[in-house]
Amino acid sequence: AVNLAARIQDLTKTYVWPILISESTYLQVKDEFDADFADSVVVKGKSTAVNLYKLLGRKGPTDRVQGWK
Numbered sequence: 001a002v003n004l005a006a007r008i009q010d011l012t013k014t015y016v017w018p019i020l021i022s023e024s025t026y027l028q029v030k031d032e033f034d035a036d037f038a039d040s041v042v043v044k045g046k047s048t049a050v051n052l053y054k055l056l057g058r059k060g061p062t063d064r065v066q067g068w069k
Helices: 004-017 023-029
Strands: 021-022 031-039 050-058
Touching: 004 021, 004 031, 004 050, 021 023, 023 031, 023 050
Parallel strands: none
Antiparallel strands: 021 050, 031 050
């Protein structure tokens, strides 16, 4: 899990987004946070693709982080 988190963190540069999360994390936080599907990528150490999500902010229109889409 730690290696996957490190790989995803490295991808924030590629996707120019400050916080990316895996699908398993998204499923745990989807009721509290808004997120958009970003891509499905194969990361080093994995043989299957990992779905990535852009974390947008807490649910609700006023809780979005300024400058985040």
